[in-house]
Amino acid sequence: MASIDANPPSGTRDFLPAEVSRREHAFATIRTAFQRHGFEPLDTPAFERLEVLTGKYGEEGDQLIFKILRRGEHETTGEADHALRYDLTVPLARVAARYGSQLPTPFKRYQIAPVWRADRPGKGRYREFFQCDVDTIGSDSAVADASTIVAVADVLDALGLAGFTVQLNSRQALAGLIEAYGIPPQLADSTLVGLDKLDKIGVDGVAAELRDRGVAADAVEALVTDLGRDDLADAIRERLIANDVGRAGLAEVDQILDLVGEVPGGRVSYAPVMARGLSYYTGPVFEVVHEALDTTIAAGGRYDGLVGMFQGQDVPATGGSLGIERILLLLEQAAEGTPAPGPDVLVTVMDDAGAADAFATAGRLRRAGYTVDLYSGGGSRKLGKQLKYADRRAVRVAVIRGADERAAGRVTVKHLASGEQATIDDAGLEDHLAGLLGR
Amino acid sequence: MASIDANPPSGTRDFLPAEVSRREHAFATIRTAFQRHGFEPLDTPAFERLEVLTGKYGEEGDQLIFKILRRGEHETTGEADHALRYDLTVPLARVAARYGSQLPTPFKRYQIAPVWRADRPGKGRYREFFQCDVDTIGSDSAVADASTIVAVADVLDALGLAGFTVQLNSRQALAGLIEAYGIPPQLADSTLVGLDKLDKIGVDGVAAELRDRGVAADAVEALVTDLGRDDLADAIRERLIANDVGRAGLAEVDQILDLVGEVPGGRVSYAPVMARGLSYYTGPVFEVVHEALDTTIAAGGRYDGLVGMFQGQDVPATGGSLGIERILLLLEQAAEGTPAPGPDVLVTVMDDAGAADAFATAGRLRRAGYTVDLYSGGGSRKLGKQLKYADRRAVRVAVIRGADERAAGRVTVKHLASGEQATIDDAGLEDHLAGLLGR
Numbered sequence: 097m098a099s100i101d102a103n104p105p106s107g108t109r110d111f112l113p114a115e116v117s118r119r120e121h122a123f124a125t126i127r128t129a130f131q132r133h134g135f136e137p138l139d140t141p142a143f144e145r146l147e148v149l150t151g152k153y154g155e156e157g158d159q160l161i162f163k164i165l166r167r168g169e170h171e172t173t174g175e176a177d178h179a180l181r182y183d184l185t186v187p188l189a190r191v192a193a194r195y196g197s198q199l200p201t202p203f204k205r206y207q208i209a210p211v212w213r214a215d216r217p218g219k220g221r222y223r224e225f226f227q228c229d230v231d232t233i234g235s236d237s238a239v240a241d242a243s244t245i246v247a248v249a250d251v252l253d254a255l256g257l258a259g260f261t262v263q264l265n266s267r268q269a270l271a272g273l274i275e276a277y278g279i280p281p282q283l284a285d286s287t288l289v290g291l292d293k294l295d296k297i298g299v300d301g302v303a304a305e306l307r308d309r310g311v312a313a314d315a316v317e318a319l320v321t322d323l324g325r326d327d328l329a330d331a332i333r334e335r336l337i338a339n340d341v342g343r344a345g346l347a348e349v350d351q352i353l354d355l356v357g358e359v360p361g362g363r364v365s366y367a368p369v370m371a372r373g374l375s376y377y378t379g380p381v382f383e384v385v386h387e388a389l390d391t392t393i394a395a396g397g398r399y400d401g402l403v404g405m406f407q408g409q410d411v412p413a414t415g416g417s418l419g420i421e422r423i424l425l426l427l428e429q430a431a432e433g434t435p436a437p438g439p440d441v442l443v444t445v446m447d448d449a450g451a452a453d454a455f456a457t458a459g460r461l462r463r464a465g466y467t468v469d470l471y472s473g474g475g476s477r478k479l480g481k482q483l484k485y486a487d488r489r490a491v492r493v494a495v496i497r498g499a500d501e502r503a504a505g506r507v508t509v510k511h512l513a514s515g516e517q518a519t520i521d522d523a524g525l526e527d528h529l530a531g532l533l534g535r
Numbered sequence: 536m537a538s539i540d541a542n543p544p545s546g547t548r549d550f551l552p553a554e555v556s557r558r559e560h561a562f563a564t565i566r567t568a569f570q571r572h573g574f575e576p577l578d579t580p581a582f583e584r585l586e587v588l589t590g591k592y593g594e595e596g597d598q599l600i601f602k603i604l605r606r607g608e609h610e611t612t613g614e615a616d617h618a619l620r621y622d623l624t625v626p627l628a629r630v631a632a633r634y635g636s637q638l639p640t641p642f643k644r645y646q647i648a649p650v651w652r653a654d655r656p657g658k659g660r661y662r663e664f665f666q667c668d669v670d671t672i673g674s675d676s677a678v679a680d681a682s683t684i685v686a687v688a689d690v691l692d693a694l695g696l697a698g699f700t701v702q703l704n705s706r707q708a709l710a711g712l713i714e715a716y717g718i719p720p721q722l723a724d725s726t727l728v729g730l731d732k733l734d735k736i737g738v739d740g741v742a743a744e745l746r747d748r749g750v751a752a753d754a755v756e757a758l759v760t761d762l763g764r765d766d767l768a769d770a771i772r773e774r775l776i777a778n779d780v781g782r783a784g785l786a787e788v789d790q791i792l793d794l795v796g797e798v799p800g801g802r803v804s805y806a807p808v809m810a811r812g813l814s815y816y817t818g819p820v821f822e823v824v825h826e827a828l829d830t831t832i833a834a835g836g837r838y839d840g841l842v843g844m845f846q847g848q849d850v851p852a853t854g855g856s857l858g859i860e861r862i863l864l865l866l867e868q869a870a871e872g873t874p875a876p877g878p879d880v881l882v883t884v885m886d887d888a889g890a891a892d893a894f895a896t897a898g899r900l901r902r903a904g905y906t907v908d909l910y911s912g913g914g915s916r917k918l919g920k921q922l923k924y925a926d927r928r929a930v931r932v933a934v935i936r937g938a939d940e941r942a943a944g945r946v947t948v949k950h951l952a953s954g955e956q957a958t959i960d961d962a963g964l965e966d967h968l969a970g971l972l973g974r
Contacts, residue, residue, distance in 0.1 A: 105584050105617055110579050112634065131906055136555075141548065142651070143547070144543075160606075167601065168598075173613070174612070178544055180581075191549055214606035214607070239913075246894065459685070472641055473640060473641050473673070474678075
């Protein structure tokens, strides 16, 4: 038994206290911000019946679903009947089908929860990781699309990630762009995949890629000329107003730009070649890029075809997803070196006879509003050992009361960062702590 | 596709927004209270390698473990290599083995997390349910045992469940009791199981059960005489001081009673025949009974043999577990009829032209500290529909601004519970809301 591998399973993580505290703090910030925008929390089981999940994520996705063996007499068959949640969208679709009439319309929900994928584990790629989704179902209005963007922006701002850009586009505007440059419909998706790489591979890279994908030389030429312009967005706007679908797409983008106004902590702008996945979205799409960090931290859009999957009808839906694991990593890096705050006070226990007194002191300080640890180790009660423990727990102040102090109605208070200590009258303890701890 | 069963898997639950809010609120209260006592949060993966879990819960428990199929090329073998977490204790033991030297000694942790068991679902019995554990590992001191009780009591008090009794006993005192009544060692466990039922089946029931279990008539007679006494605890104390192990057990109980003093919201007393499970515990044991509700809401004790399972050595450990699903049910029943609070404000959208104005108003009220929903439905913008939505969301105040009001710099504010409404100058909106919403 002693030889068992004590690591968590490959691709999963244990979170020790400091990390749990930081993650919980971020989750609480996100919840508060979404609620400030009228979104409600939802929670669903970790596993679903197998047939709810299979066939929803393509062949490759199906391979990554963790399947759970049937229990009881059927166990020996090796058959699976359940599977771990793979994302938060399919469970939302099931909830919409199950509770439709009990939910408000539109239904605005967020969910922060782990999902599981049997992916090959790698740097920053886990088999258990959190997703953070916000969605509005049952509304086809641009008001719902804009509300997502405003809420996501506010969440990022609340997390201390101001300085981002929301890049906005629409599937219709992209369809208009394909038409405007005379690209044949069968090359549309392929062309958009190429264009979407502009930020990564530059104009020349895109040109090469489009040629490789079979786009005619004159279309590539026209596109590349515009892609090289400083006023790219204006250039594309000019092209789009020449066709119906392009005009409709631009109107959709402009309506959302008008609604969102100044979003907290960032700015929203039209990103004419940002395509954001191809099969999933049906309307406006957005991507939130943190410029200083040069990374996408959230994304979303309208996907009217998905949520109705269990109802046999389209249900309009629009939403976004925060790259929460990436965001947590950024916050973790930003917090590097600043230890998670520990308890305000450690009450030491100097001898068995003083233990009940220590409990009474700890209770009194908790009632005064402090977080108070009480040294509960056995064996030697050496002060040095207890102070080392206090240091490890990032405790701010140690309260020490040996037999002499108890007899004299006194107490010693040691501020751990400065090392300063004072022995005071017991009755003055709360006032003294208020001075040391700033309240 | 439309015909799929949209219910959550048997034995699991979807939590709709009002319920998530209540559960999250309870979890937050518990976290805060445990932290106030110096306990730290820990989080571990939902699944473990199969060999970490098997053989830890007895044959019956092993049958209830949800096993996860190997992925990739091995899938077709029907073999399992992982399994869903069955409790929070085995993962704690693994964490202790893996990170021992990185953790403070003693290590005081709490964990609130779901576990999964393939039990036959029934009323109040789920296949996915939360556990809430608090444990101190690495201390053999009664200070640690008492700290658990004080923290658990404070948590229950913070949850609004005051009026409980902590029934305290110790495995040593129980061993002394067996000796004091001359019960042969091979009948010890069986006798304690019988005695533990006193509250349920009464003195006569216990007598019959002990006779059935083969306890000699004179021992049953002696026990039954004491069990019938009003001063049962004192009677048993008198018996226990006659033998060494009994005296040691009483000393352990009395030391803890001395340390815990007056616990918040309840009282602690010696419960001489409370046995609290047999194989698991090695020292003091406790059970928290809510008297008005006539139910056990928490329990725990010292279990020095378990946490070291992966280290090949005993690691002293003591802790407790809140019956969190039962507690959530009690809180849910208590909250029945009081709807979960919704957003402070709904900003209506009366027409497309007023949508950007509605976003601006919503943003302004969020900055003033209110939670603000904005009606994001498509189709008809009839006020009645929006007010019905507001009612469903338990919104407190609707802010309405049609074209006429916008032109006149006015806004209508409707208090939904009273139905009262007023049209005021836009500039006075925050002041007016402060009056209506009490801040």
